[in-house]
Amino acid sequence: MLPEKTSEPDSDQQQHELAERRCDLLLAMGEAQRRNGQPLNAQQTLIRAADIAQRLLSAELIGQAALGLSALAFQFGLPVAPTATRLFQQTLERSPQDSLLRATILGGLATALVMVGDNERAFEYGREGAEIARRADDPEVLAMGLLGMLFALQSPQQAQQRLAYASEMLQSASACNSKELICFALWWCAYSAFQIGDVVTASQALEEYRQRAEKAREPFYLYCTKNFQACQASIRGHFEECEHLAQEALAIGQNFEVQHVSGVFGTQMFTLQREQGRLREVEPLLRHFMRTSEGAKAWGPGLALIYAELGLTDEARAQFEQVAVGDFAGIPDDANWLPCLTYLADVCNFLGDKARAALIYEQLLPYQKLAVLIATGSACYGSASRYLGTLATTLERWDEAEQHFQDALAMNSAMNAHPWLAHTQYQYARMLLARDQAGDGDKAAALLKEALATARELGMRALEQRITNGSP
Numbered sequence: 243m244l245p246e247k248t249s250e251p252d253s254d255q256q257q258h259e260l261a262e263r264r265c266d267l268l269l270a271m272g273e274a275q276r277r278n279g280q281p282l283n284a285q286q287t288l289i290r291a292a293d294i295a296q297r298l299l300s301a302e303l304i305g306q307a308a309l310g311l312s313a314l315a316f317q318f319g320l321p322v323a324p325t326a327t328r329l330f331q332q333t334l335e336r337s338p339q340d341s342l343l344r345a346t347i348l349g350g351l352a353t354a355l356v357m358v359g360d361n362e363r364a365f366e367y368g369r370e371g372a373e374i375a376r377r378a379d380d381p382e383v384l385a386m387g388l389l390g391m392l393f394a395l396q397s398p399q400q401a402q403q404r405l406a407y408a409s410e411m412l413q414s415a416s417a418c419n420s421k422e423l424i425c426f427a428l429w430w431c432a433y434s435a436f437q438i439g440d441v442v443t444a445s446q447a448l449e450e451y452r453q454r455a456e457k458a459r460e461p462f463y464l465y466c467t468k469n470f471q472a473c474q475a476s477i478r479g480h481f482e483e484c485e486h487l488a489q490e491a492l493a494i495g496q497n498f499e500v501q502h503v504s505g506v507f508g509t510q511m512f513t514l515q516r517e518q519g520r521l522r523e524v525e526p527l528l529r530h531f532m533r534t535s536e537g538a539k540a541w542g543p544g545l546a547l548i549y550a551e552l553g554l555t556d557e558a559r560a561q562f563e564q565v566a567v568g569d570f571a572g573i574p575d576d577a578n579w580l581p582c583l584t585y586l587a588d589v590c591n592f593l594g595d596k597a598r599a600a601l602i603y604e605q606l607l608p609y610q611k612l613a614v615l616i617a618t619g620s621a622c623y624g625s626a627s628r629y630l631g632t633l634a635t636t637l638e639r640w641d642e643a644e645q646h647f648q649d650a651l652a653m654n655s656a657m658n659a660h661p662w663l664a665h666t667q668y669q670y671a672r673m674l675l676a677r678d679q680a681g682d683g684d685k686a687a688a689l690l691k692e693a694l695a696t697a698r699e700l701g702m703r704a705l706e707q708r709i710t711n712g713s714p
Contacts, residue, residue: 258298265294269306276310279461279498281318288314289325296333301343304333308350309386309422312393315357317462319502326354345374345383352390365394381417388414389423392430398580398612401437408434425454425463429619432470436622439613439653445474465494465503469620472510477622479660479700481514488514488620506620512544513621517661519703521548543573543585550592551704562589562598569601577617580606580626584614587629591636603633610649613657624662625653628669635673643673661705664696668709 268291275284288310295303311326330351337344348371355364368390375384388411395404408430415423428451435444448470455463468491475484488510495503508524515521542565549558565572565586573582583606590598610630614623631646647670654663671686671693690709697706 261294261298262300262303265291265298265300265303265307268294269303269310272310276313276317277460277462281314281320281498284310285314285320289329292326292329296329299333299336299343301341301346304330304343304350305346305383305386308346308353312350312353312389313422313426315353318498324358327351327358330354340374340377342374342378342380342383345371345378345380345387347371348374349383349386349390352387353393356390356393356396361394361396365391368394381414382420382423385411385414385418385420385423385427389426396577398437398577398609398615401434401612405431405434405438405440405443421454421458425451428454429466433615433619436473436619437612437615439625439657441477441657448474461494461497465491465498466619468494469506469510469618473616473620473622476510476513476661477624477657477659479696479702481518481701484510485514491620506616506618509616510620513623516547516551517700517702517704519707521551521704524548543582543589546589547585550589555593558589559593562586562593562595566598570605580609580612581614581616581621581623584623584626584629587633591632594636596637599633599636603630603637606630606633610646611653613653613659622659624657624659625650625666627653628662628666631666631673632669635669635676638676640673640677640679644670647673660696661700661702664693664700664702664705667693667696668705 268287272284272287272291275281275287288307292304292307292311295307308326308330314320330347334344334347334351337347348367352364352368352371355361355367368387370387372384372387372391375381375387388407391407392404392411395407408427412424412427412431415427428447431447432444432451435441435447448467451463452467452471455467468487472484472487472491475481475487488507492503492507495506512521512524515524542561546558546561546565549555549561570583570586573579583602586598587602587606590602606626606629609626612626614626614629616622627646628650631643631650634640634643634646647666650666651663651670653659654666667689671689674682674686674689694706694709696702697709
């Protein structure tokens, strides 16, 4: 007699539990890969986990996948957004209104949309998710919604608003004790505070970030810490310390599977060597880099500035004309747009190009109360008002120039940005000498004396040479 046939052991409930366990394992693997500096492997693993989480309609698992994918985009610049956007959009259509599932998806979708350039919709999705989380009193989902909003607020003009959201995110992340979200919030606090010139708040956030990074021993957090510390050292004029920290950051970052760390280090060395009068060392390298399409787009303004700094007028003008096509329309509209604009302001002043000076002045004016910060937080160029002052000088708009220089003196002094304070004093003095009104000569002499003393003390050989030679 044949045995009676038994039912299949794999019931729907068992299949569901197996899928949950598989998703948990993939999420854990993806996080481990990301934390160990293997973002490409992590990307594949987390997308597989996100796909399973979507089919399970699990708010918790979707949230973990969304946070992991957000971290990859934020930390390593990986193009995870199209896949993540598709997955989140599919699940959003099936999520109940005003549910934590919906709020979680909205937070993840906000970050993904930023990576495809849809910042406006990203901010609205993040805001909607945050509002749902507030009503539900869920600090972790609230922190994720706020993170999406922070990603969407890319413009330097939004720094004050961004700092407020970052502070709220820090409170929410601390309430749920999410180490990942706390670190993200601290980074945004430091970055945003630097942009508005609030070095006290920035330093406090960075110190806590450093402590957590050293405790966690995760490569990316340590990399960011070293870069921010290099920025702080540069602002104070501690150039040897800055170079040492930048090299430490590079050594950590070179173990990642992505290449953008070399670009960050290049920006740091460009900033240092410019002040130390060593730009001839990097000019051949930059010429070589400019032969690539990526380099031509990103470093066109930098090469023009090097030529200007070296006094190569014809080369500076030729490169400046290339970048100026379409009223500078070719400059990437990203977080480094403002630093690039300051490079062009310096070149424009060197060339005495009044027509372009007026154009750059209008583009730069909305940022006058901000500090110029490289997107990664790896370098800061001090008050944007200084550049407005030099442009107004080229345009012989003396009253505007004086006001901008006074604003720059106040911000750079408050930031203890000694190199940029010295530059401001020198350029303000040149404006006064050009204007040549009663008392301008004596005031200019005092400013030049202070600038020269700082230049000699900090080893700013390029500025010292300009002051002693009376050159632009």
